[in-house]
Amino acid sequence: MILAGLPFATLLAIFGAAAAFATALYILKLRRRTVAVPFSKLWEKILRDKEATSLFSRLKRLLSLLVQLALLALLAFALGDPRAAATLIKGRNLVVLVDASASMQATDVSPTRLGAAKEEVKKVIRGLGGSDRMLVAQMDAAITPLGPMSGDTSELERALDSIKATDARADFPRALRFATDSVRGLENAEIVVVSDGRLGDAIDASGKVHVPDEVKLTYLPIGGTPQEARNVGITAFSVRRYPLDKSRYEVMLEVTNTGPEQEDIELSLLGDNNLVDLTKLRLKPGERLPRFYPNLSGASRTLEAKIAPLPGSKDSLPADDHAYALLPERRRAKVLVVSPGNTYLEAALLLDEYLDVQVASPKEYVEKIAPSGAKHDVVIFDGATPAQAPRGHAIYLDPRGPGSPVKVEGELKQPGFDRIERKHPIVRWTALDDVNVSRGHKLVAESGDKVVGASDQGPILIAGQRGGFKFVAMGFDTRDSDLPLRVAWPLLLLNSINWFTDEDSQYISSFRTGDVWRVPVVSNSGQARLKIPGGGELFVPVHEGRAVYLGERAGFYELSGADGSDTAASAVPGSAVSAVPGTGSGTGTSGAGPSATSGAFAANLLDAEESSIEPAKELVIDGKKAGTLGGFQIGVRRELWIYLLLAAILLTLIEWITYHRRITV
C-alpha cells in the first residue's frame, strides 16, 4: 500500500487533531435545557429503568464516539489517497487517437462510425484504473489533443464529446508521431488507435514512423462488416471555362464505387442551384467512372455535383456524395490602347468579347486621359511610354524612356525567344520559339520581376509588378516581327489581360479538404474573416497577403478582410489564389473589381482512398501489428479513497439512523 496523497505523518497529525476535537466534544457536556414538571415522581420510575441500563447507555455513547473516530480515520486515510503498490506501478499512460476523418462519417454502424468510436472510448475511459492517465486526441488532417493527460473521467469524456467528424482524410503519420512523442519517457505507455483503419501507410516526408518497442500499440477497429461498406463517391470534380469563350465551361468528374456490390446511382449536376444535367449510372464493384460534360453554359457562379443511390443500392458515406466548384465571376475588363495605330493589336483584342477596348493616341492619353484619372483595368502602351505609370495594369510594347517599368538597354539584332518561362500564365498555349524579330531592345529585369522570354543577347519579355499593379514589357515592336501573324500573338495578349484580372481560365475548380489553404486577401489587421459552410464565421491569420487556413469541411467559403472593409485579394486584379504546392488543385476566386468586398472559393474531399470505407480489421505499422485493447473494465476504479469516502458516508448514514431511532442516544 502506498500513499499517493498526503504523507502518513501528516495524516496522523490530522487524525490526531480531529480525534482530540471529537473526543473533547464528547467529554464536554452541553448545558441541558431546564424544564419544569408538575410531579417528578412520575419520571422517577422511568429514570429508574433507565439507570438499570446506564452501563449499556454508556457503552452506546462510547460506541457513538468510536463511530465518529472511525469516520475521521476513514476520511484522514482517504486524504492520503492510498493505493495498492502494484496498482501504482502499473498505472498506464494512454494516448487515444480518435479518427475523425471523412470515412468515420460512414453510417454502416449506428449512428456513425465516429459515434460508435466515441462509445467505445467512453467504455475505455470508464474502465480506467486509478493510476491510469489518458490523453484524447482528434486525428484528422491535423492532430488535435483535446486536453492534458488526465485521469479525470469527466474531463476525458468532455474532451471526447467535443470530437466532430471532418471532410478530410486523416494524417496518420503525423498523429502517430504526436502520440509517440507524447508518451516518450513514460512508463506503461500505450497508443490506442480508434479508427476504421482507412489510414494509409504510416509514412511521411521523414520516412516511416517508428513506434518504440516499449510503447504498446493497440487498435480498436470501428465499422461494420465488409459487406456493409457500400459506397459510391465523387472522386474527381473539375470545372474550367473555355479560354476564348468564357461564358461556356466544361466539367470533368469521376464517380467511384468503392463497395463490394454493383450500385445504381443518380448523378445530378447543378449550376447556380439549377439542375444542369441528371444521369443515372450503374457502377460495378470497384469501378471508376469518369464523366465529361463539354460546352456547358448557364451557370455563372456555383457548380455542384451530387449523387444519390437509387432504390436497391446503398451509400453509407454521405461525405463524398457532394462536390462543389465556383466559377470566376465574369465581367467586362476595360482596356485602353495607347497607340498611334496598330491594326494587329486592335484585331487581337477583338477576339475576346468581354473586353471593353478604348483606343487613344499617345498625345490624347497625355493630354486628356491621364490627367482625368480615368480608371482602366489594363492599359496597353504600343510604342509610347508615358512619363508616369498608369494607375492600373499595363502592357508595354517596345517601351522607351524613363517611364518604362524596366530599364531599356542597347539594341538587339534579330533577337529570338531562346529561353521561355513556359509555366508563366502569359505564355500558356503559345509557341514563341520560332518567332522572328528583326530588331529589339534588351530589357533589364529588376528584383522580383520575371523574365518570361529572352534571347541569347538578353531579356525581351518581362512580367512583374510596380506599385501594386502588374505589368508585361516586350522589348520589340510587334510590327518588326512576324508575331502578329501567329496564333501566339492574341493568346499572349489575352493571357496577359487574364493574368492581370485574375481570370484564370484553367484552374477554377476548388480546394481540397485537409490541405493548408493560402488564399490571397487584403487585410490591414493581420487576420481575415472566413465564413465556413453550414454557417459560422471565424478569423484566420493572414501571412504575406494570404489567409492561411487548414480546411476540413467541404462546401463554399467566403473570405473577407477582418474589418469588413478590406477586400479579398482575389478581387484585386493580378492576385491569385493557390493551394499549397503539390495538391494539384486550383483556385476558385472572385473576379470582381476593386469594389468587391469578398472572395469566395469551394472545397471538396475528392479522395478515392477516403471514399473506400471497408474497415480494416487489423492495423500494421512498420511491420508491427497493433494489439487488441484489454484491461479496461467498467466500474472498477483502483482508487481506494473513493471507497474510503463511501465507507465514511455509509457510517454517517448508520449514525444518522441510529441517532434518530434513539439507539445511540
Added chain:
Amino acid sequence: MGFLDSVLGRNGPVVTRKGDDDLFDDDFQRKLDYLALVSKRVFAGRMRAERRTKKTGAGVEFADHREYQPGDDFRYLDWNVYQRFDRLLLRLFEEEEDLAIYLIVDASTSMGFADAAKLRYAKRVAAALAYVGLANLDRVSLSSTTDKVMGRMPQTRGKARIFKVFRFLKELKPDGQTNLEDALKSFVAQNKKRGLVVLASDLYDPHGFERGINVLRYNKFDPFVVHVVDKQEAKPKLAGDVLLYDCETGDEREVTVTAKVLERFEHAYQEYLEEIERFCSSKQVPYIQADVSVPFDDLILRVFRRGGFLR
C-alpha cells in the same frame, strides 16, 4: 335575573363575569339550584335544615312512638293511640338538619402548573359545590391546603354567602408543596364536626395521596375525591437532553427525552391515575376524575350526577 341579583334582591340586567372570577354563569347557577350534595353517611346536624338526621324532632315525617315521659311536649302525644290502647305514647318525627360540607382545594404549586388550569378548574368545582351546599342550607366550609391548611373559610349557610365563597376562592394562589397527610391532619384537628369533605386536588403528593385520604377516613369524615387532572401533562412537549425539575420540590433529574421515554411516561401517568381510582374504589371513597379539558358544566351536571355525588 342572575343568581347574585336574586340573592341580593337586585334587579337589572345579567352581567356575566369573565376571567378567573368567572366561576360559573347565571344559567349554570339556575341549574345548580336543583342539585344537592349526596352524603352516604348521615351526620348529626346542628341546625334544622333540609337534610334528615338520626335525630327525631320537629320534622314533618313521622318516625316512631315512644313512651311519654314527664316533661314531654303534650302537643306530640298521639291521642288516637291513647284512645285505642289507653297508652300515652309520644309521636316522634324525623328531624331535618343541615349537613357540614367541607370543600378543600389543593393550592399547591403543581395545581398552578401550565397556566394554573387545574387550580382554576378546582376553584370552579368548589364554587359550584359550595353553591349547591348553600342552596340546600348546608353548612359549607372551604379550606385551601398545601402541606398545611393555608386558608379557611368558616362554616356558613345560605345562598347569600356564596360571595364569601367567591372571595375566598379568588384569593387562592398556587404556592407550596403538597403534603395531604399533614394538611388534612390539621384540617381534622380544626374541624370537629364531621361531615362531607370534598377534596379537589391533583393528588401530586410525593408522600402518597393515600395517606391524606386515609386521615379523613379514619376520622369519620365522608371523603369525596375530585381528582383534577390535565391530560396534557401525560404528553409533555419535551425532546432531547433536558434537566427536569419538580416545580414543588425542586428535585432535578437529567433526562434524555426520546419518543420511547415519552411513551413510557404516558404509560406511567395512566398507571398513576388508575392507582388512585383503584384505591378510592377499594376504600369506597367516591372518586370523580375532573379533566380540565372536559367542559365544566358537563362535569357538574352530568359526571357528578352520574357518579351519585349530586342528585
